Amino acid sequence: MSKPIYVLSGPNLNLLGVREPEIYGKATLEDVRRLCEARAKALGRTIEFRQSNHEGELIDWIQEARTKASALVINPAGYGHTSVAILDALKAANIPVVECHLSNPAAREEFRRHTYVSLAANGLVSGFGAASYELAVEAAAGLSA
Ligand code: DQA
Numbered sequence: 001m002s003k004p005i006y007v008l009s010g011p012n013l014n015l016l017g018v019r020e021p022e023i024y025g026k027a028t029l030e031d032v033r034r035l036c037e038a039r040a041k042a043l044g045r046t047i048e049f050r051q052s053n054h055e056g057e058l059i060d061w062i063q064e065a066r067t068k069a070s071a072l073v074i075n076p077a078g079y080g081h082t083s084v085a086i087l088d089a090l091k092a093a094n095i096p097v098v099e100c101h102l103s104n105p106a107a108r109e110e111f112r113r114h115t116y117v118s119l120a121a122n123g124l125v126s127g128f129g130a131a132s133y134e135l136a137v138e139a140a141a142g143l144s145a
Contacts, residue, residue, distance in 0.1 A: 005140045006069040009051040010077035024102045025129040032130050039134045043141045062089040071096040071144035073136040080115035090120035096143035100136035101126035
């Protein structure tokens with residue numbers, strides 16, 4: 001049995017479904033969790049799905065993933081645009097990393113066009129709403145055993 005794929009979500013994503021639904025969609029984080037679990041199950045894999053509003057907690061989980069996960073999907077939310085510390089943790093993780101965004105940050109404000117996480121990610125899925133997470137789980141499964 002392979003190790004789980006960690007699926008981590010950053011700040012404000014606990015408000016999915018009510019937060020700017022015209023940008024992020026109507027699915028709640030619980031809906032996203034179910035979609036990820038179903039996609040992982042179909043691929044014979046499991047996930048560990050977590051969300052935090054705190055940078056340090058996300059870093060602790062990335063460090064945990066280093067030994068406990070087969071791969072990591074991360075939607076860093078706003079921290080993607082600001083956090084060198086999350087980038088450093090991802091670089092140390094030594095497992096495949098897939099960056100994921102519900103919206104397409106490249107088509108939004110200028111400050112969203114750069115993410116530090118991209119420097120450590122094998123690839124990026126963005127712009128497909130909740131389906132971005134499903135696609136990211138599939139990509140992470142393909143990159144790991
Ligand atoms: C986001 C995009 C980020 O720019 C934003 O700060 C978020 C969500 C997304 O999933 O589209 O909080 O990561």
